Structures are given as C-alpha cells and as structure tokens.
Amino acid sequence: MDYGKFKYEAAQKARESRRNQTNTIIKEMKLRPKIDGHDYETKKGHVVRFLKAGDKVKITIMFRGREQHRPELGYRLLQRLAADVEDLGFIESNARQDGRNMTMVLAPHKKKSEAQAEVKAEKAKHHAARAAEREAEAQAEKAHREQQQKQATAKKPRRRSENLDPDMEA
Numbered sequence: 001m002d003y004g005k006f007k008y009e010a011a012q013k014a015r016e017s018r019r020n021q022t023n024t025i026i027k028e029m030k031l032r033p034k035i036d037g038h039d040y041e042t043k044k045g046h047v048v049r050f051l052k053a054g055d056k057v058k059i060t061i062m063f064r065g066r067e068q069h070r071p072e073l074g075y076r077l078l079q080r081l082a083a084d085v086e087d088l089g090f091i092e093s094n095a096r097q098d099g100r101n102m103t104m105v106l107a108p109h110k111k112k113s114e115a116q117a118e119v120k121a122e123k124a125k126h127h128a129a130r131a132a133e134r135e136a137e138a139q140a141e142k143a144h145r146e147q148q149q150k151q152a153t154a155k156k157p158r159r160r161s162e163n164l165d166p167d168m169e170a
Contacts, residue, residue, distance in 0.1 A: 023112070024054070024055060024056055024112050025055045025056070026057070026058050026105070027050045027056070027057050028058045028059075028060060029043055029047055029050075029058070030059075030060045030061075030062060031043055031060070031062070031077065031081075032064075033067050033070070033073040033074050034067070034073075035077070040081075044084055044085065047059070047085055047106065048085055048088060051085060051088040051089040051106065052088060052108075052115060052119075053115055053116075053119070054110055054111060054113070054115030055112070056092065056105060056106065056108070057089070057105070057106045058103060058104075058105050058106075059078060059081060059103065059104050059105075060103050061074040061077060061078065061101065061102040061103075062101055063100050063101070063102070064100070068100060071097050071102060074095070075102065078095045078102065078104045082104070082106065085106065088108060089109060090106070090107060090109065091105070092105040092107040093105040
C-alpha cells in the first residue's frame with residue numbers, strides 16, 4: 001500500500017468520525033422569582049423542547065433588590081421546574097447562588113444523537129402521513145370530477161350572434 005492511499009483513507013476515517021460526532025449545547029433559560037403562572041409554563045415549554053432535542057439547559061434565576069435576601073424562593077422555583085421535567089432530564093448540578101443569580105443545570109436522559117434520530121423518525125412518520133392524506137384527497141377529488149362529468153348534461157350548440165360581422169368566421 002502506498003503512502004498516498006494510506007493518508008487518503010485516514011482522512012476519510014477522520015471526516016466520517018467528525019460527521020458522526022454530536023456536540024451537546026448548553027441552552028440557557030432565565031427566570032425571575034416572582035414569575036407568573038403562564039410565563040412559567042412558557043419557559044417550562046422551552047426547557048422541555050431543549051431537553052427533547054438532547055441539549056443541556058442552564059436555568060438562571062435573577063434576583064433584584066430585596067429578592068436577594070429570599071434565596072429560598074428561587075430554590076423552590078428551581079426544584080419545581082426540575083420536578084416538572086423529571087421524565088425528560090435530571091439535575092446535573094444542584095442550585096447554587098453566585099451573587100445576584102442562582103443557577104442549576106439540567107441534562108437530558110437521552111444522548112443528543114438518540115434524540116436527533118428520534119426527531120428524524122418522527123418527521124419521517126409525519127411526512128408519510130401527510131403524503132397519504134394528500135393522496136387520499138387527490139383520489140376523492142378525481143372521483144368527484146368523474147361523477148360531475150357523468151352527471152353533466154349535454155351543452156346546447158352555440159348559435160352565431162347576429163351582432164358579429166358576417167365576414168367573420170365563427
């Protein structure tokens with residue numbers, strides 16, 4: 001085997017391994033201790049989406065003014081969020097306060113590659129269902145058109161209008 005072929009095959013293997021590699025991204029979600037119920041549900045939905053995609057989520061609670069003297073509010077909020085997304089992820093690092101912020105990191109149960117494969121399979125299933133639906137719709141439309149043609153009455157032959165120029169062909 002010559003050296004050029006060896007280098008080429010090594011480069012191909014390296015490229016293939018890079019392509020199969022997945023990077024776990026840390027997404028961040030910022031909350032306040034006095035968050036409203038609807039806003040909490042919205043933020044929780046984002047966290048769920050990130051965990052389903054296989055990304056880690058860093059949740060930051062920002063304290064202002066007198067809120068800094070009540071860190072237990074933030075701790076309770078983080079624990080509540082962790083309990084709500086317990087089926088998708090686990091607490092990688094517990095809540096800890098650093099200055100005005102309290103942070104916690106949630107990691108998904110699945111690896112990023114598994115999550116991506118699951119999402120891809122879900123999309124393929126969805127596309128197949130949509131294609132079947134479109135096909136059924138087209139069949140129904142075709143049958144409807146055929147039935148319309150069968151029921152259509154024969155059209156009367158058109159008469160030549162008297163207003164036309166007599167030299168003009170019909």
